[in-house]
Structure formats: C-alpha cells, structure tokens
Amino acid sequence: MRVILDSTAIRLLLVVPVVLTLQLSLVSELRIFGATGDIVLLFALVAAMITGPQRGAFIAFAFGLAFDLVLQSPFGLSALAYCLSASVVGRVHGGLYREVWWFAPVTVFLGSAGAVMTWVVAGTVFGVSDLWTVHLVGVVLVVSGLNAVLAPAALRIMRWVLAADLDHAKLPA
C-alpha cells in the first residue's frame, strides 16, 4: 500500500512541476486571438477522469494550488475552480458504461469550459474585477479547444502517473 501510494505521489510530484514549466514557458507564449491554453487544468481534469471524483478533486486541487503559486490572482482560486470541475468530470466519466474514443475530448472540452466559468464566477465573488468581457468567450473556446485536442496525450501521461493507483484498485479485495 505504502509503496503504491509513494510511487503515485513521486510521479505526481514530478509531473506537477513539469506541467507548470510547460505552461509558463511554452503554452502561455502560444496565443490564439489573444487567449492562451491551460494545460494545468487539462491534467487536473484528466486525473479526475482516471481516478474518479474524490481522488480526482484532490489531485486537481493540488494542480490548482501549484498554479496559484505562480499567478498574481487570489491564492486558492484556481484550486477551487479546478477541484469543483474535476469532481463533476470524475462523476460524469465514472458513470460511463463503455469507453468511446470521442468521450474524453468532449468531456475535457465541457469540463474546461466549466472550470473557466467557475474561475470567473468565483473570481468575481472574491473581488477580481473586469472579468466579464468579450475576451472571455475567446478564452473559453481556446482553453476548451486546446485541452480537447491534447486530451488523448494527457490521458496517456496521467495513466502512467497513476498506474500504481489503478493497479491497486484492480486487486481483489
């Protein structure tokens, strides 16, 4: 049990800074209509699809909190938005009877759109002003679209990260 938890934790500890570095150095520099992608959110949602709403929300919270460390926006806002969206995505994906290839990109698209809107609503509540602009439409479309395209690759990576966790889940009781 300890070994399994440790290997997942170690892989997560490796993946979180790598994803953050990619977001800061590459993704944030690639802009479409002035908006940029959010792969931190992508990995948070994909983790929820693999592990379910409970662990997924926890991992998404960790991803969000790590992202909050490098942002100037209120600390905890991304963690809140990501964990709420991940719990919904984990619940929806957990109820899936049979895996269909297009389900992951569609779930990630809708989950990303939901997360961005949750961030904006929570941000407004916590005093971030001027978020409701036309630019928001572009942000939702770009973040959701890019995340949907990258979802299959992110799923593969997160399955490797959470492999020990999944193997443990398959063991007979």
Place this chain on the structure above:
Amino acid sequence: MAFARSRRRVRSRPVILLLILASITFLTLDARGWGPIASSRRIAGDLLAPVTRAATHVFQPVENAWNGVFGYGKLKSENDRLRQQVNDMKGTQAQATAAQAEMAKLLALLDIPWANTVPAVAAQVVALPPSNFEQTVQIDKGSADGVLVGYPVVDGAGLVGRISGVGRHRAVVRLLTDPDFFAGVDLPTVPEKGIVNGHGRGKPLTVDLIAADAPMSKGTVVVTSGVPQSLFPPLIPVGSVTAYRKAPGDLQLTVEAEPTADLAHLSFVKVLQWKPET
C-alpha cells in the same frame, strides 16, 4: 475496470466540501495579506524561474512557428504599419532632434527628477502572463538587482506598470491595464488631478475625477501627477485621450485613454528605483 468503477461510487462529497473549505480559507488568508502565502509564491517563482527560462529558450522555435501560422496576417499588417511609421519618422527626425534639445533644457529648468536623476534598472521581459486573466509580465531582474515591490516600470514610450512581486532574479510587473492598477495623473489642459485605472486586456484606461466642464480634446496626453508621496515620479506619459463624454447630470467627465506604451510588444523596460517622499 469494474472494480475501479465501484471505487468511484465511494461518497466523495465530504472530501470535496473539505477541499472547497480549504480553498476559501486560502482565499481569505491571501486577501488578508497572510505572509506565508507571499513567501511561498516568492520561493516557487525563484525555483521555477531558471527552469522556465531554459525551457522558453528551448521552445523558442515552436513559438516562432506558431506565431508564423496564427499571426501571419497580423504580422504583415504590423510590418506595413511600421514601414509607414519609419517613413513618417524620417520626415520628422530633424524636428524631433530640435524638440528633444528643447525638452532637455525645459526639464533642466523645471528640475524634473525622474527624467535623469531617478536611478533605474534595465530589464528584459522574459515571460507573458501565465493565465488568461492576468495583466502581468515577468522581467529578468529581482531583489538581487535592487528591484522592490511598488517600483514604477517604464519603457521608451511611457508608463508600463508597477512591480507587484519580486524574487531574487525575477520580478512580476502588474501592467497599467490591470483592473487593480491606479495612478494619480495630470492632464495639461485640466486644473484638477485625476486617477487613471486599468480595465483589463483590450479595454481602454479610464481617467476619473475630471470635472464635467473641464476643457478636453482627443489626443491629450495623460501624465503622472507626482504629487508629494506619489507612487510614481511626475510627468511620465501614461496614455492619450481617445474618447470623452458627459452624461446628463454627471459631475465629472468619463475620459478614456490608450496607453502610450505598446504593452502587447514589450521587450526591454526600465524599473525606476523611486521611493515616494515621506
């Protein structure tokens, strides 16, 4: 898979409620200015800065290719605009040289501190905002170079913003288009001092506290006021007026301005080591 699915049925509500509570606690502590959050952000920024810088260098060709694909039209029109600008500038170069000499004399007479005497640190912009809702850029100079939180940041055209976070070898500049940015300003034709405020990406700055009957015209340059204890030195160009209107019954004009600095294409900036008079 069936087992894994049954695990997902475990009641997740208490965990999620706990995480929501934790987030709200962090948000509240941050709003109250809890020190450990700022320290954690500084440490995380310092740890990630060298890795991010190296990765940015590695991914530069990808970025260039991307900009080539998605920004071709924009680059072409910008190129045309710049070519036109160069032609215009050639014509006015001699005039500008004379005006510059004149201005230097005037500045000397007025003893304006920021133009020559405020110590400054030159810095390069190394990163754009990491998320969609931030009006910030990161520069390659930090506390080790004498940069402190609150210092004004300018480029050749005018005010860019203020330092909002500092690491050892990097700092975050809150741009003047950020909704949390405020500065006291002067308009040459108006006796009162105003306050300029950002409203986010792509939206004009607004200048408040300008009397309804104040003489105003488009193109009027807005400069920092530099009143005693001001956070900015006086006479830094902030923007130029693009629109103004007065609604019936209003006691003040609604004035909109465009930043003079090209905030979308910042490369090198100067951090003014300005300490407000106490």
